[in-house]
Amino acid sequence: VLCIGLTLVIVNLLLALYAKGAFQNLILRDLRRELQLSLPEPDGAMIKRLSSLEVELQHLKESIKLALKQQEHVNSTVQRATDIQKAVKSKSSEPRKHTARVKLFPHSGLFKQWGDDLSETQQRKAQDLFQEFGYNVYLSNQLPLNRTLPDTRDPRCLQKTYSSQLPSLSVILIFVNEALSVIERAITSIINRTPSPLLKEIILVDDFSSNGELKVYLDEKIKVYNQKYPGLLKIIRHTERKGLAQARNTGWEAATADVVAILDAHIEVTIGWAEPILARIQEDRTVIVSPVFEKIHFDTFKLERYGVAVDGFNWQLWCRYDTVPQDWIDLHDVTAPIKSPSIMGILAANRLFLGEIGSLDGGMLVYGGENVELSLRVWQCGGKIEILPCSRIAHLERHHKPYALDLTPALKRNALRVAEVWMDEYKHMVYLAWNIPLQNSGIDYGDISSRMALREKLKCKTFDWYLKNVYPLLTPIRSIVGYGTMKNSLDKNVCLDMGPVPGNTPIMYNCHAFSPQQVYYLLTGELYMGPLIAEANADDRCLTDPGSGEEPSLEPCSKAVKKGLHIYWDFKPGTDQKKATGYET
Ligand code: UDP
Ligand code: MN
Numbered sequence: 001v002l003c004i005g006l007t008l009v010i011v012n013l014l015l016a017l018y019a020k021g022a023f024q025n026l027i028l029r030d031l032r033r034e035l036q037l038s039l040p041e042p043d044g045a046m047i048k049r050l051s052s053l054e055v056e057l058q059h060l061k062e063s064i065k066l067a068l069k070q071q072e073h074v075n076s077t078v079q080r081a082t083d084i085q086k087a088v089k090s091k092s093s094e095p096r097k098h099t100a101r102v103k104l105f106p107h108s109g110l111f112k113q114w115g116d117d118l119s120e121t122q123q124r125k126a127q128d129l130f131q132e133f134g135y136n137v138y139l140s141n142q143l144p145l146n147r148t149l150p151d152t153r154d155p156r157c158l159q160k161t162y163s164s165q166l167p168s169l170s171v172i173l174i175f176v177n178e179a180l181s182v183i184e185r186a187i188t189s190i191i192n193r194t195p196s197p198l199l200k201e202i203i204l205v206d207d208f209s210s211n212g213e214l215k216v217y218l219d220e221k222i223k224v225y226n227q228k229y230p231g232l233l234k235i236i237r238h239t240e241r242k243g244l245a246q247a248r249n250t251g252w253e254a255a256t257a258d259v260v261a262i263l264d265a266h267i268e269v270t271i272g273w274a275e276p277i278l279a280r281i282q283e284d285r286t287v288i289v290s291p292v293f294e295k296i297h298f299d300t301f302k303l304e305r306y307g308v309a310v311d312g313f314n315w316q317l318w319c320r321y322d323t324v325p326q327d328w329i330d331l332h333d334v335t336a337p338i339k340s341p342s343i344m345g346i347l348a349a350n351r352l353f354l355g356e357i358g359s360l361d362g363g364m365l366v367y368g369g370e371n372v373e374l375s376l377r378v379w380q381c382g383g384k385i386e387i388l389p390c391s392r393i394a395h396l397e398r399h400h401k402p403y404a405l406d407l408t409p410a411l412k413r414n415a416l417r418v419a420e421v422w423m424d425e426y427k428h429m430v431y432l433a434w435n436i437p438l439q440n441s442g443i444d445y446g447d448i449s450s451r452m453a454l455r456e457k458l459k460c461k462t463f464d465w466y467l468k469n470v471y472p473l474l475t476p477i478r479s480i481v482g483y484g485t486m487k488n489s490l491d492k493n494v495c496l497d498m499g500p501v502p503g504n505t506p507i508m509y510n511c512h513a514f515s516p517q518q519v520y521y522l523l524t525g526e527l528y529m530g531p532l533i534a535e536a537n538a539d540d541r542c543l544t545d546p547g548s549g550e551e552p553s554l555e556p557c558s559k560a561v562k563k564g565l566h567i568y569w570d571f572k573p574g575t576d577q578k579k580a581t582g583y584e585t
Helices: 002-038 044-100 119-134 178-195 215-226 244-254 274-283 326-331 351-356 369-378 408-422 428-434 449-457 463-467 555-562 573-583
Strands: 169-175 198-206 233-237 259-264 267-269 289-297 309-312 320-321 347-350 386-394 481-484 494-499 508-510 517-520 527-529 541-544 553-556
Touching: 119 386, 169 178, 169 244, 169 274, 178 198, 178 215, 178 267, 198 215, 198 244, 198 259, 215 233, 244 259, 244 351, 244 369, 259 267, 259 274, 259 351, 274 289, 274 347, 274 386, 309 347, 309 369, 309 386, 347 351, 369 386, 369 408, 369 449, 369 463, 408 449, 541 555, 553 555
Parallel strands: 169 198, 169 259, 198 233, 289 386
Antiparallel strands: 259 347, 267 386, 289 347, 309 320, 481 517, 494 508, 517 527, 527 541, 541 553
């Protein structure tokens, strides 16, 4: 538009000049005619000027013609460019129409990072498998069984040398409703990455899977493996669901090698994983070891390296990672074994020693607790637990479990079993953390008499010894005099609640009694809110009167003490007090 405008201005100017020139010509001609009579003939100079004027006019005419031509050219170029642009646009939008897939399951965890280019049928298939197994079976079925994994060990691990006379190894893989390709990838990684003279057997334990693929197909696969590696693979099938502790025990009972490594079936061992385990157990038969886990993402199957940490647990006996102890750091040897309060589940041990201390508690149901039970037993009864930083196993972290919708009942029940057998005068902490009454909890934790007898037989130390010598981070609270939820006495459906997260303003909310509504009242007057932490390096949250404004707040207790905030509540259950405060517990 600017070009056209400018051109028109120029054309007008030129036309004006041209018109002016022509006008001058006319005047001159008329003048000449008139002057012919009265004026003398124009002289040579005048004729020259006039003819040069004519030449200039001629130039102007040509320039206008040229300008018009150029404008035409510009216009056509612009048109061509616009046409090309249009063409490019329509071309580039064409393939997009074909690749932009409709996301059928936009809220599914599976498709957050993965699966953009899947057709609708493929998405449906992948989603079905995901729901059934809790991870990306669709992708697993396409990945090679012998895929390469990065070597995540510290380079100093590679400098280590091991005896040529290491003990033999039985690897136990337990599973329930696992994808066949995942089990096969575990087997392949074990065969490829364990020195073959040391690998005596791989024992599969099926805890009563319902998945058809794991029956005839798996048996056929085992036959094929055994043709290539005679006698290497064994399978034992439970005829009813017995839970993970019993599945591990079944594997242990069938094992025959010097050392057993008891693993989940959704793992891939990494290069050099076995040697540090076998060497350490050869050195000390009373040590139960755990490799370091790496994370296999449930959706992309990519490996994520985890830093070195030790395995601990909270008062609900739910597992967690803790920082490595200072005395290990002071060693300045990143390859050295690390003393650990607990294991996560996966373990390796001298086969006979594991039997002597009572393998796993077969009274544990479904999932959870068995790892803490073994850990307390090992430490309290004369063994040790260590993490070996040079042994690394990649573990598939599921999105959800294929065998239970809610693990809480099993976790709670199994935790009480551990508390009753091993935790002496500290067992109340487990009840408090789960918000269960100390008496008549209504939870059947099964028969513990044989485990008590075992404790007697092994002459085990107390839990107090364990806390002081092995896990000082876990700090019991002795002075809790009341716990539960705090109801409003005017409307018992309304409870004190931690309030929105993030935030530290408690609110009144419909009672649900989950952990945000748990309160703990201490003899000293503090009111803790929320899940009980009770750890050396972390604070519980204290219900606080900030002294100004109308809203209470939740503050880390030690910070509140330092600042001199009001955290001590004069609270006595009973009718009078109920009237005074409007609350009851
Ligand atoms: N498992 C079992 N029986 C059960 C529950 C679990 O054999 O009733 C197995 C499960 O197949 C897995 C292992 O126990 O190999 C540990 O369970 P999971 O992997 O679900 O726990 P996570 O590793 O996520 O803690
Ligand atoms: Mn697992």
